[in-house]
Amino acid sequence: xxxxxxxxxxxxxxxxxxxxxxxxxxxxxxxxxxxxxxxxxxxxxxxxxxxxxxxxxxxxxxxxxxxxxxxxxxxxxxxxxxxxxxxxxxxxxxxxxxxxxxxxxxxxxxxxxxxxxxxxxxxxxxxxxxxxxxxxxxxxxxxxxxxxxxxxxxxxxxxxxxxxxxxxxxxxxxxxxxxxxxxxxxxxxxxxxxxxxxxxxxxxxxxxxxxxx
Amino acid sequence: xxxxxxxxxxxxxxxxxxxxxxxxxxxxxxxxxxxxxxxxxxxxxxxxxxxxxxxxxxxxxxxxxxxxxxxxxxxxxxxxxxxxxxxxxxxxxxxxxxxxxxxxxxxxxxxxxxxxxxxxxxxxxxxxxxxxxxxxxxxxxxxxxxxxxxxxxxxxxxxxxxxxxxxxxxxxxxxxxxxxxxxxxxxxxxxxxxxxxxxxxxxxxxxxxxxxx
DNA sequence: TTATATCACGAACGTGCGTTCTAAGTCAAG
DNA sequence: CTTGACTTAGAACGCACGTTCGTGATATAA
Numbered sequence: 001x002x003x004x005x006x007x008x009x010x011x012x013x014x015x016x017x018x019x020x021x022x023x024x025x026x027x028x029x030x031x032x033x034x035x036x037x038x039x040x041x042x043x044x045x046x047x048x049x050x051x052x053x054x055x056x057x058x059x060x061x062x063x064x065x066x067x068x069x070x071x072x073x074x075x076x077x078x079x080x081x082x083x084x085x086x087x088x089x090x091x092x093x094x095x096x097x098x099x100x101x102x103x104x105x106x107x108x109x110x111x112x113x114x115x116x117x118x119x120x121x122x123x124x125x126x127x128x129x130x131x132x133x134x135x136x137x138x139x140x141x142x143x144x145x146x147x148x149x150x151x152x153x154x155x156x157x158x159x160x161x162x163x164x165x166x167x168x169x170x171x172x173x174x175x176x177x178x179x180x181x182x183x184x185x186x187x188x189x190x191x192x193x194x195x196x197x198x199x200x201x202x203x204x205x206x207x208x209x210x211x212x213x
Numbered sequence: 214x215x216x217x218x219x220x221x222x223x224x225x226x227x228x229x230x231x232x233x234x235x236x237x238x239x240x241x242x243x244x245x246x247x248x249x250x251x252x253x254x255x256x257x258x259x260x261x262x263x264x265x266x267x268x269x270x271x272x273x274x275x276x277x278x279x280x281x282x283x284x285x286x287x288x289x290x291x292x293x294x295x296x297x298x299x300x301x302x303x304x305x306x307x308x309x310x311x312x313x314x315x316x317x318x319x320x321x322x323x324x325x326x327x328x329x330x331x332x333x334x335x336x337x338x339x340x341x342x343x344x345x346x347x348x349x350x351x352x353x354x355x356x357x358x359x360x361x362x363x364x365x366x367x368x369x370x371x372x373x374x375x376x377x378x379x380x381x382x383x384x385x386x387x388x389x390x391x392x393x394x395x396x397x398x399x400x401x402x403x404x405x406x407x408x409x410x411x412x413x414x415x416x417x418x419x420x421x422x423x424x425x426x
Numbered sequence: 427t428t429a430t431a432t433c434a435c436g437a438a439c440g441t442g443c444g445t446t447c448t449a450a451g452t453c454a455a456g
Numbered sequence: 457c458t459t460g461a462c463t464t465a466g467a468a469c470g471c472a473c474g475t476t477c478g479t480g481a482t483a484t485a486a
Contacts, residue, residue: 007433024274025282027239029473041435046474048433061237065278065442065473069238113324116423137350137424139398157426185352209424210329211350213370220463242443254465259444261463278443278472 006055010048012037014057018070027066080119081109082145088126088159088168110143110210117208123147135184136170142211144170146204157185157206163199170206219268223261225250227270231283240279293332294322295358301339301372301381323356323423330421336360348397349383355424357383359417370398370419376412383419 016036020028030045052058061067110125128142158173171182182192229249233241247258265271274280341355371386384395395405
């Protein structure tokens with residue numbers, strides 16, 4: 001579409017709407033727009049708003065006072081919440097949230113921006129307890145963002161529960177024929193080889209790690 | 214303040230306002246609130262809104278249609294940007310942004326929420342290049358949020374430039390009498406002792422670490 | 427010239443919407 | 457019981473606000 005066709009007036013209106021919403025938390029009325037942009041007639045404002053709507057730059061709800069909003073970047077669009085479901089300890093399996101058990105009382109949640117993580121429905125967060133994962137460059141108190149089980153590819157950093165050792169670790173996983181190789185993130189450390197795939201339970205893929213100091 | 218004094222109706226109103234704004238981009242009218250919360254009289258809604266305002270939960274602009282907004286987390290309020298000023302390499306000093314050199318063309322910036330970092334004016338971000346800081350639990354590609362120089366306290370995780378070695382590392386710093394102890398985050402590694410304080414240049418304090426996988 | 431489209435002005439209409447007033451029901455303290 | 461604070465209800469007032477209509481100015485094409 002041609003986005004160049006904006007007259008000076010329409011640009012002024014658009015700019016004013018943005019500033020007004022930012023400042024007041026609600027959109028301006030036609031008359032407020034008119035006063036700010038030195039337009040004496042409400043019908044002129046209305047005319048230009050219709051123009052802007054046809055251009056796709058704003059939405060309007062007719063017959064509704066202040067019934068307009070900018071289509072462009074609504075601020076909250078760039079933010080989302082991830083439930084913080086618990087702690088991850090080396091000696092216990094990861095507490096993966098069951099899908100039917102919805103966390104409603106989500107006072108415990110982390111707010112993130114899309115810069116960090118592309119949002120998906122089933123993401124969840126865990127706080128690491130203990131220094132057992134230093135070899136994965138993850139320390140005590142760090143928060144890991146995870147995505148449950150499915151579609152784990154070779155090379156992904158995953159949380160696995162090792163049945164025989166009875167412990168959880170974070171490692172890169174590689175399926176090699178019959179056996180599984182678990183590669184520590186620290187290149188100085190040797191990999192673990194698991195001959196029997198039934199001995200490992202992949203609990204999720206690590207999507208991101210956050211550390212506050 | 215007492216936040217417990219909300220009646221069921223007031224909570225319903227508050228919840229509806231939030232949902233309405235989320236959905237429509239502008240606040241509801243008194244009558245819309247009334248219809249949604251099964252309140253037949255506008256004055257009752259008005260009464261409860263005044264209650265909520267006195268409680269500090271909403272703001273109202275009188276004589277203005279839809280003139281109300283939630284005081285709690287206004288979405289954009291909880292977000293801020295940090296300039297991504299460059300890369301941090303072990304073999305070079307940290308590129309601390311000079312205060313008079315304002316980064317205006319900040320296409321390179323990271324959006325964060327206040328959950329992660331308490332916002333301050335002079336924060337900046339660097340992307341780590343290379344595996345030279347694994348002992349600080351920081352890997353290649355990680356992003357460190359930093360705050361320049363001043364008020365570095367014992368135990369802070371800082372970026373230091375070691376003059377004699379000509380390298381940058383991230384370590385916890387401790388001033389011990391005349392000498393300086395640099396303690397790796399990995400507890401298995403031995404500390405570095407610097408006898409001559411002029412040999413180290415503290416370039417900033419690490420506030421947070423982010424890793425995308 | 428006429429025709430069509432774009433843009434601006436002012437006024438009037440009808441309703442949306444915040445405000446205010448009167449009245450009444452509930453409940454705990456006296 | 458009465459009193460008073462709190463909450464709900466209904467109605468009326470009056471301005472706020474989106475809409476529509478008539479008018480006119482300007483510009484480009486036939």
